Amino acid sequence: MRRIQLLVALIVLAGAEGALPAVAKPVQCRVPGFEAERIFPLPRVARAIEAKRLSILVIGNGSSLLPGPTGKDVSYPVRLQAALSKLLPGVVVTVATDVVPRRIAIDAAKAMPKALAATKPALVVWQTGTVDAMQSTDPDQFSRALEKGINIIRAAGADVIFINAQYSPRTESMIALGIYAENMRWIAMQHEVPLFDRFRLMQLWSDVGTFDLYSATKKLDMAEGVHDCIGQLLADLVLEAARMPGNK
Amino acid sequence: MATSLPQPLTERDLRLDLFRGIALWLIFLGHIPSNTVSWITIRNYGFSDATEIFVFISGYSAAFVYGRAMQSAGFVIAAARVLKRAWQIYVAHVFLFAIYLAEIAYVAKNFDNPLYTEEMGVLDFMKNPDVTILQALMLKFKPVNMDVLPLYIVLLIWFAPILWLLLRSPTLALLVSAAIYAVMWMFNLNLPGYPSGGWVFNPFAWQLLFVLGAWCALGGAQRLGRWLNSPVLIGCAVLYLVFAFLIALTWYIPRLAVYVPAFVGEAIYPIDKTNLDVLRILHFLSLAVITVYFVPRNWPRLKHPVFWPAIVCGQHSLEIFCLGVFLSFAGHFVFTEVSNRVLTHFVVSLAGIVIMVGAAALLSWYKRVERQPRPPSKQPGFAEGDVR
Numbered sequence: 001m002r003r004i005q006l007l008v009a010l011i012v013l014a015g016a017e018g019a020l021p022a023v024a025k026p027v028q029c030r031v032p033g034f035e036a037e038r039i040f041p042l043p044r045v046a047r048a049i050e051a052k053r054l055s056i057l058v059i060g061n062g063s064s065l066l067p068g069p070t071g072k073d074v075s076y077p078v079r080l081q082a083a084l085s086k087l088l089p090g091v092v093v094t095v096a097t098d099v100v101p102r103r104i105a106i107d108a109a110k111a112m113p114k115a116l117a118a119t120k121p122a123l124v125v126w127q128t129g130t131v132d133a134m135q136s137t138d139p140d141q142f143s144r145a146l147e148k149g150i151n152i153i154r155a156a157g158a159d160v161i162f163i164n165a166q167y168s169p170r171t172e173s174m175i176a177l178g179i180y181a182e183n184m185r186w187i188a189m190q191h192e193v194p195l196f197d198r199f200r201l202m203q204l205w206s207d208v209g210t211f212d213l214y215s216a217t218k219k220l221d222m223a224e225g226v227h228d229c230i231g232q233l234l235a236d237l238v239l240e241a242a243r244m245p246g247n248k
Numbered sequence: 249m250a251t252s253l254p255q256p257l258t259e260r261d262l263r264l265d266l267f268r269g270i271a272l273w274l275i276f277l278g279h280i281p282s283n284t285v286s287w288i289t290i291r292n293y294g295f296s297d298a299t300e301i302f303v304f305i306s307g308y309s310a311a312f313v314y315g316r317a318m319q320s321a322g323f324v325i326a327a328a329r330v331l332k333r334a335w336q337i338y339v340a341h342v343f344l345f346a347i348y349l350a351e352i353a354y355v356a357k358n359f360d361n362p363l364y365t366e367e368m369g370v371l372d373f374m375k376n377p378d379v380t381i382l383q384a385l386m387l388k389f390k391p392v393n394m395d396v397l398p399l400y401i402v403l404l405i406w407f408a409p410i411l412w413l414l415l416r417s418p419t420l421a422l423l424v425s426a427a428i429y430a431v432m433w434m435f436n437l438n439l440p441g442y443p444s445g446g447w448v449f450n451p452f453a454w455q456l457l458f459v460l461g462a463w464c465a466l467g468g469a470q471r472l473g474r475w476l477n478s479p480v481l482i483g484c485a486v487l488y489l490v491f492a493f494l495i496a497l498t499w500y501i502p503r504l505a506v507y508v509p510a511f512v513g514e515a516i517y518p519i520d521k522t523n524l525d526v527l528r529i530l531h532f533l534s535l536a537v538i539t540v541y542f543v544p545r546n547w548p549r550l551k552h553p554v555f556w557p558a559i560v561c562g563q564h565s566l567e568i569f570c571l572g573v574f575l576s577f578a579g580h581f582v583f584t585e586v587s588n589r590v591l592t593h594f595v596v597s598l599a600g601i602v603i604m605v606g607a608a609a610l611l612s613w614y615k616r617v618e619r620q621p622r623p624p625s626k627q628p629g630f631a632e633g634d635v636r
Contacts, residue, residue, distance in 0.1 A: 038505065062366030071362070101366060134370045136445040139522065140436075168367040169588075170359050172281035173580045174352065175370050176392040176448070179521065186517050189505075203282075206588075214584055216359045223363035 027211075029229035031204040040192040041246035042159040042238065048122035049242060054084065054093045057119045057158070059108055060127030062101035063166050066223050074224045079231025080125075080238075087235055096121070104132050105145035112149060116156040123238065124153045127163035127198075133180045142180055146187045161238065162188050162195045167202035169213055194241050196234055202226070260312075262550045262559060263543055268305045269562030269608075272572055273601050274298035279393045279576035282583065284590050285597035290535075292500070294492035295519055299396065300532035303454055306400065306565070307461025314411055315466055327408035334404040340570045341397040345384050348391045349377075351577050388442035394573065395448040402439070402451040403458045410459055414466050422468075425459035428452055433523065446522070453524035457532070482541055485534035492531050557601075560608040567611055568604050575600040 048054045058064055058077040066075045081095035098115040100108070105128045116124070126149060132142045146162075153160045164184055165177050181199060188195040206213045210229075211222055274289045275298045291297035310330070318326035356371040373380040373389075383389035387398045413421040431437065432453055438446030464472075475481060495516065498505040519525045549555070561568045579596045586592065 038502070062369070063364075067362050067365050102369060130366055134367075135443050136441055136448075138445045141445075143518070166364070166367065168364050169282065170355060170361075170584055171364065171367045171370055173577065174355075174392055175367060183518055189513070190517075213363075214588070216361060218360050218362065220362050223361065226363055 027225050027229060029210075029232050031201070031208050031210065033204050034197070034201050034233075038189060039194050039237070039241050039244060041244040042123065042161075042194070042241045043247045044122045044157065044159045045238060045242040046247040049088060049091055052091050054088070054091055054123070055119060055121045056080070056084075056093070056095045056123045056125060057115060057121035058095060058097045058099065058125045058127065059112065059115065060097070060099045060125075060163070061103055061131050062099075063130060064097065064127045064163075065099045065101075066220060066227060068220060071220070074220065074227055076227040076230040076234065077125075079228045080234050081231075083232045083235035084238065087239060102131055104135060104137055105129070105142055105149065106137075109145050109149035109152060112152045113156070116153065116158065120156075121158050124158050124160045125163060125196075125234070126153075126160055129177065129180045129184055130165040130175070133165065133175050133177045136176070139179045139183055143183045143187055146184060147191065150187075150191050150193060160193050161234075161241075162193055163234075164195065164197060164199050167199045167206065167213065169206060170216075194237060196237055198230060201230075201233065205229075261545060262555075263539075263545065263547075264305050264308060265559040265562035266550065266555055267301055267539070267558075267562070268309075268565050269558030269560070269568075271298040271301035271305070272561050272565060272568050272604065273558070275302065275396070275569070276572035276576055276600055276604065277597055279573065280579040280583070280593075280596070280600075282588075283579070283597060284593040293496055294489060294535075295496075295525070295531040296528045296535065299449070299521075300457060300524075300528060301535075302396065302565075302569075303399070303403075303457045304461040304532065304536070305562075307403070307458035308465040309461075310404070310407060310458075311411060311414065311462030311465035314407070315415060315462075318411055318415060323408070323412055326411070330404050330408050330411075334401050337397055337401050337404070337566060340566060341387075341394070341401070342385065344394060344397070344570055344573050345391070347574055347577060348394065349381075351581065352391075383442040388440060390441070390448065393576065396569070398447070399449040399451055399454055403455055406451075406455065407458075407462075410455075411462065414459075414462055418463055418466055418468060422459065422463050425456050429456040429524075438522070448522055450523050453522070457524065457529065476537060476540055481537060485537040488530060488534045489538070492527075492534075557605040560612055561604055564608045564611045568608050571604055571607055572600070575603060 045054065056077075058080075064075065064077065065071060072078065077095045077097045077099075081093050084093040085091075096115075096119040098111065100111075103111075108126070108128060112124075128146070129142075132145075150160055162184060164181055165175075168175070177199070185195060187193070202211075202213060205211045205226075211226055213222075215222060277283055277286045278289045278291065278298065280286065286292075289298065314326050314330050317329055352371060353374060356368075356374055359368070361368075380389055384391075387401070390398055410421055410425065413424065429452070432450065437452045438450045439452075441447055460468075469476075495508065498508055516527060519527050521528065543550075550559075579600055582592065582596050
């Protein structure tokens with residue numbers, strides 16, 4: 001079924017391609033049921049916005065960067081920068097990345113001081129969890145790595161947001177995300193770190209049909225759409241947290 | 249000394265088969281990723297899940313079968329039979345691993361999407377099949393959802409000595425088991441996994457539930473008898489189950505999480521499945537206490553045909569467990585390749601259970617046929633055969 005649907009979609013696309021310029025059809029990123037469960041204030045981000053200069057560092061793995069020569073420009077860190085710039089007129093928003101595929105959380109934490117010193121961000125977006133699950137690192141060690149990272153980031157004068165693993169239906173039976181996702185949620189709650197629940201979001205997209213996450217395609221279209229939406233919703237979360245009453 | 253030997257129960261307790269059968273169904277349903285029907289599994293309503301039921305009942309029936317063997321034929325014979333059983337389970341595990349390899353190879357060949365370059369890395373071990381297969385044979389590399397059988401193997405390897413002790417001094421055996429559990433928590437003991445980390449089901453932790461099941465089978469349940477029916481205990485169990493249910497609600501309705509007082513959260517999280525958190529044990533025991541209260545051993549309805557499908561599955565637990573793992577692979581395959589609608593989830597779940605029941609009925613039929621008396625050599629042996 002899915003195959004046939006895909007085939008039909010491809011034929012339609014192929015027919016339309018000649019006639020229309022490459023404009024992606026508008027996607028409804030926001031889905032009912034997706035709300036951050038606990039948002040915590042981001043006081044340093046609030047101050048940075050007041051000072052009209054917001055610098056962000058994205059620390060992540062392969063799922064923070066799309067492959068290919070154009071991949072970087074359509075990945076969510078760049079989309080986040082674009083979305084925030086639009087939402088915050090007059091504020092200079094810069095987004096730097098420290099993206100290393102296959103790096104487990106503890107190694108990311110160890111690499112933090114250098115990246116923080118180089119970019120001096122007001123906010124660190126830390127995407128992690130998938131690689132630890134794939135390598136089945138000790139879940140306690142994973143939790144300790146998250147805590148260590150939070151401490152390093154805060155000591156460097158930045159706020160932090162977590163992004164958890166992607167929902168990847170094809171590999172679901174091969175990567176046991178469960179305990180890592182739970183530990184991450186718990187550490188976030190305990191240390192008052194807002195969690196961008198990318199897993200839940202993508203699951204909802206898959207249920208509603210926003211994106212066909214099962215599709216086997218080498219093309220970047222769908223991945224671009226996903227990253228664009230993540231960038232937008234992430235920008236919303238950053239602002240929502242920075243505008244909370246607890247920021248003063 | 250000899251007079252005080254605990255007497256194992258003589259007649260098969262159908263409740264064991266019933267609840268083990270149900271546990272096998274729940275494990276199957278829970279192992280299909282994203283399965284809507286897995287909402288009915290008990291892990292969504294409290295701390296423990298079907299694994300606890302399966303391990304406890306497996307310990308109970310192992311003691312039931314090998315306890316008698318050890319009393320009648322001696323330590324060496326019984327230990328040899330336990331190890332033979334462990335070997336059978338090992339072979340079953342390797343068989344499942346072969347199916348898993350086929351699934352992985354299919355996905356690696358057919359699936360490509362730039363969104364998931366990181367996740368596809370999980371298939372990289374196919375580049376070094378020699379290492380992976382060797383690690384799997386050593387039970388260090390265990391694919392997702394294939395952790396129960398390796399646990400079972402280790403528990404059985406360790407079972408003969410603990411059974412010997414259980415038959416002599418049940419209390420001491422239980423204390424030894426609890427001590428291992430405590431030492432595990434103190435020193436973070438676990439068997440090594442591959443590529444890193446430890447076992448998902450830490451045998452040093454889960455042995456406690458297995459030994460507890462064995463202890464109950466060897467007279468412990470009778471000794472606890474009058475406590476088990478005390479209203480105070482039942483009341484505590486109900487309260488605890490309600491508490492666990494309320495906490496579980498906050499996992500699915502995050503807005504409710506604000507009502508959990510911080511100190512309660514601090515005290516209970518994280519609820520450790522790998523090391524069999526005490527909260528999980530208590531949850532399982534509460535369920536067990538209530539179940540035993542409402543379903544007495546000689547409850548006549550147990551023979552009612554309604555319960556037969558679960559009972560027959562529980563009577564062939566190893567085979568049906570393996571079939572369930574295979575069916576959950578197949579079910580996930582249907583979800584990804586054919587359709588992922590909710591209706592499909594129901595159809596696949598129901599079909600899986602029907603196949604499990606059918607297979608179990610077939611196995612029972614084989615067993616009956618093979619048991620039919622063959623006049624020349626009637627085996628004296630042990631009526632129950634191996635753990636079923």
